[in-house]
Each structure stands twice: as structure tokens, then as C-alpha cells.
Amino acid sequence: MTSSQPGSARPSPPSESTPAKSTGRPLSPTEQRNPASSGLDDLDTLGVLRVLNAEDRAVIDAVAAALPQLAELVDIAADRMRRGGRVHYFGAGTSGRLGVLDASELLPTFNLEPGRVIGHIAGGQAALVNAVENAEDSGADGSAAGAELGPDDVAIGIAASGSTPYVGGALDAARANGAHTVLISNNPHASLAAKVDVHIVLDTGPEVITGSTRLKAGTAQKLTLNGFSTALMVALGRTWDNLMVSVVATNAKLRERTVRILREAADLDDADARTLLERCDGDLKTAIVVSFTEAAPSLAASTLETHDGSVRAAIAELVGADAPTESDKASGPDDTGPGTVGA
Numbered sequence: 001m002t003s004s005q006p007g008s009a010r011p012s013p014p015s016e017s018t019p020a021k022s023t024g025r026p027l028s029p030t031e032q033r034n035p036a037s038s039g040l041d042d043l044d045t046l047g048v049l050r051v052l053n054a055e056d057r058a059v060i061d062a063v064a065a066a067l068p069q070l071a072e073l074v075d076i077a078a079d080r081m082r083r084g085g086r087v088h089y090f091g092a093g094t095s096g097r098l099g100v101l102d103a104s105e106l107l108p109t110f111n112l113e114p115g116r117v118i119g120h121i122a123g124g125q126a127a128l129v130n131a132v133e134n135a136e137d138s139g140a141d142g143s144a145a146g147a148e149l150g151p152d153d154v155a156i157g158i159a160a161s162g163s164t165p166y167v168g169g170a171l172d173a174a175r176a177n178g179a180h181t182v183l184i185s186n187n188p189h190a191s192l193a194a195k196v197d198v199h200i201v202l203d204t205g206p207e208v209i210t211g212s213t214r215l216k217a218g219t220a221q222k223l224t225l226n227g228f229s230t231a232l233m234v235a236l237g238r239t240w241d242n243l244m245v246s247v248v249a250t251n252a253k254l255r256e257r258t259v260r261i262l263r264e265a266a267d268l269d270d271a272d273a274r275t276l277l278e279r280c281d282g283d284l285k286t287a288i289v290v291s292f293t294e295a296a297p298s299l300a301a302s303t304l305e306t307h308d309g310s311v312r313a314a315i316a317e318l319v320g321a322d323a324p325t326e327s328d329k330a331s332g333p334d335d336t337g338p339g340t341v342g343a
Contacts, residue, residue, distance in 0.1 A: 028161040028187040030213050034206035052215070055208050059220045062186075062202045063227070069200045070228055076180055077154045077228075078235040082308070085152030087117045087232075088179075090145065090170040092136030094214045095158040095221060096121030097128055102225040108254075110238040111246040111309075117229065120145045122166035135166065142169030151178030156228075158221055159183070160213035162190020162199075171195045184224060186217040200224070237310030240265065245285050245311055258284045266291035285311050293318040 037051050077087050089099030100119030106112040122141060123132025135141070146169065149155055155174035157167040162185030172195055175181045181196040186204050193199040202224060204216040233239060238246040243265055249255040262273040265288050273287075280286040280297045289300035292315045300314065307313035 025191060026189045028163070028189070029203070029205050030160045030186050030207055030217050031211050032206040033210050034208055037208040040208065052208055055216060056219065058204055059202075059216050059223065062204045062216075062220050063223045066200050066202055066224065067227075069198060070224065071231070073154075073156075073182055073198065073200070074228060074231045074235060077232055080152050080154055080180065081116065081232070081236060083152050085150075085154065086115065087154045087156065088146075088149060088170075088174070089117075089119045089156050089158060089225075090142060090167050091120075091158035092122035092164050092166050093127075093131070094218045095160060095164075095167075096123075098218060098221050098225060099156070099158050100128060102222075102229050106229060106233065108248050108250065109244065109246070110233040111248050112233070112238065120170065122164075137165050139165040139169030139172075142166035142171075143173040144169075146170035146173030146179075147177065149174040149177050149179040153177075153179040154182065155179045156182045156184060157192065157196070158185075158225075159190070159192065160186045160217040160221070162187040162192050164192075168192050168195060184221060186213070186220065237308055237313065240285075240288065240311040245288060246309065247284065249282065249284075255282075258282070262287050262291070285309065285314075289314050289318065 034055070036055060040048060040051060043051065077085075081087065089103060090096070091099045096119070100121055103117045103119035106117050107114060121127050122138065123135030126132055127135055142165065146155060153174070155171055157164075157171045159167045162183060167183075168191075171181050171183065171192065175195065175197075182198045182200060183190060183192050183196045184200045184202065185192070186202050188201050188203055190199060190201075202217070202220040204220050207213060207215045207217065209215065233246075243261050244257070245261060245265070247254055247257060247261070249258045258277065259270065259273050262268060262277060262284060263270060266273070266276070268276065268291065276287045276291060277284070280290060280300070283297075283301065285304055286297055286301045288311050289295065289304060290297055293300065295303070295318050300318070303314040303317055304311070307317070
């Protein structure tokens with residue numbers, strides 16, 4: 001391969017993506033040929049990468065167009081989780097793996113209790129590593145997984161084509177039990193859209209490799225799940241300002257991170273931050289509340305529990321005023337209210 005531009009040795013596909021011919025429903029864009037990658041195998045390596053990179057730019061716009069719907073979903077999910085509900089992702093192949101990945105990151109990053117956000121993949125854990133034949137075609141398996149949900153839960157089906165039987169079975173069963181149901185797909189004409197309360201479309205168009213939805217479709221799904229779960233954790237008080245105050249310090253790197261976060265949040269030097277963390281049994285949120293209020297660690301911890309772990313709400317209650325921000329802390333006692341230390 002020597003050319004850096006799409007070559008002419010290969011017959012070009014139609015100038016527009018090929019529509020479905022055998023059914024009344026349009027073929028999913030993810031299954032159509034992409035004229036922009038015509039002659040891909042005649043390109044040199046840099047040329048292939050440039051085509052991929054150029055096509056990836058469509059991903060950001062597709063996700064941006066879905067943000068209003070995504071914001072509504074975050075608010076609904078946060079409300080239900082405050083009532084004890086859960087969020088469940090359902091998917092097959094790449095989509096299923098992305099859901100499991102997103103759910104698994106929430107414990108170490110935000111100290112979210114196990115079982116609050118759960119990823120389900122067609123074919124079970126084995127499918128995380130290797131493809132499980134016909135797993136995505138089992139609507140019965142999806143139905144069995146979706147039947148676990150209740151009226152306080154949120155079911156999010158992830159499917160590039162929007163037609164995966166496993167996902168459809170899960171959404172049907174979840175909706176029958178009163179769960180709020182959502183489909184995230186890359187197909188504006190997804191057949192499963194009729195089964196859900198909300199259809200979030202990530203219109204990324206045809207793939208560089210026809211049908212390879214691990215590319216643009218998967219990238220858009222990953223960005224969407226990143227945004228959804230991060231905004232959800234912010235809404236649930238799992239951050240303070242832009243700091244990862246709920247981090248679980250399970251190794252040396254994360255223990256050092258908690259020290260740095262406390263230093264930033266409370267404007268402390270290294271030694272004082274380590275001493276305060278020790279007083280608070282290593283609990284970063286408790287240490288931040290103590291630093292702003294001079295409350296005893298036990299009172300700070302119990303106030304946090306009363307407010308579902310929200311540092312801002314706990315500080316507001318203990319100082320009897322609006323909770324200060326991290327920048328307020330650094331600016332001095334007059335800006336942070338009574339009882340402030342370390343300014």
C-alpha cells in the first residue's frame with residue numbers, strides 16, 4: 001500500500017449509503033457502506049489512520065446532539081437512585097462490554113456501592129473476552145435479566161443497530177415491571193425504539209469498515225456512558241467541585257491521590273493533610289468537612305451520612321450557611337464562614 005488518498009483501483013460504492021432493499025425499514029446506517037473510506041486497502045498506513053481520524057470527528061457532534069435527552073436521563077436516574085433504585089445497562093458484543101466497563105469503574109472512582117449500577121452482557125462474563133455465538137439473538141436471556149428490575153429502576157439498552165433481540169427482551173421485561181426504559185442506539189430508525197420510554201440516537205453514520213460498530217458507534221456509546229455516569233455521580237454528591245472526593249484508596253497511588261485532593265480542597269500542607277486524614281480514619285470526605293467546620297470527625301461523618309455523602313450539604317448544615325467552594329477555602333476565613341481552619 002503506497003497511496004495516501006483513497007485509490008481508484010477498487011470499484012467505488014454508491015455516492016450515498018445503500019438503503020435496505022428487502023424490508024420496509026431502512027438499513028441501519030452502521031451497516032451501510034461509507035463512501036469516505038472507499039479504497040481503504042489501497043492506502044498507506046498514515047492514509048488509513050487519517051480516514052479513521054476524519055470520520056471520528058462525527059462522534060463528538062453526534063453525542064452533542066443528544067445532550068438534552070441525556071441530561072433528562074441523568075435527572076431521572078438520580079431521582080430513582082435516591083429512592084433506592086438501580087441503573088442497569090444491557091448490551092451485546094461491544095455495546096455490552098462498554099456497559100460493563102462503565103459500571104465497574106464507579107466503585108473505585110466514586111465509592112458507589114456494588115449493585116447500584118450494573119452492566120449485563122449477552123452471553124455472560126465469558127462474552128467480555130470472547131464472542132459467544134448466538135448470545136445476542138436470545139431474547140429469552142435478555143428477558144430473564146430484565147425481569148430483575150422494579151419500578152424504581154432504570155433500564156438502559158445499548159445497541160448500535162437498535163435491533164438486538166437480547167436488548168429487546170431485557171427492555172420489554174423491565175418496562176413490564178415499571179422500570180424507566182431507555183435505548184441508546186446509532187440508528188434513527190431503530191426497531192427497539194417502540195419498546196422504550198426514551199430513544200437516544202447517536203447518529204454517527206456508516207463505519208469506516210462496513211458494520212464494524214466498535215469504531216464510531218462504540219466510541220459514541222463510550223462517550224455517552226462517560227457523560228451519563230459522571231453527571232449522575234455529580235448529582236448524587238459523589239464529587240466536590242471537580243475533585244474526586246469519593247475515591248476508594250485501595251493502593252499506594254490512590255492513597256497519595258487522597259492526600260493531594262485534601263491538600264487542594266482544604267489548602268493544607270502535606271503533613272497537615274496526612275495528620276487530618278489519620279484523624280478521620282482515612283476518609284477523605286470526612287476530612288474535608290472537618291477542615292471547613294472544625295467539627296469532630298464523628299459528627300462530620302454522621303452529617304455526611306444524613307446528606308447521602310454530599311460534602312457541600314454537610315458543610316452547609318454545620319456552618320449554617322451556603323457551603324463554600326474549594327476556591328473559597330484558599331481565600332481565607334472571611335470567605336468561608338465561622339469555624340474554618342487551615343486558611
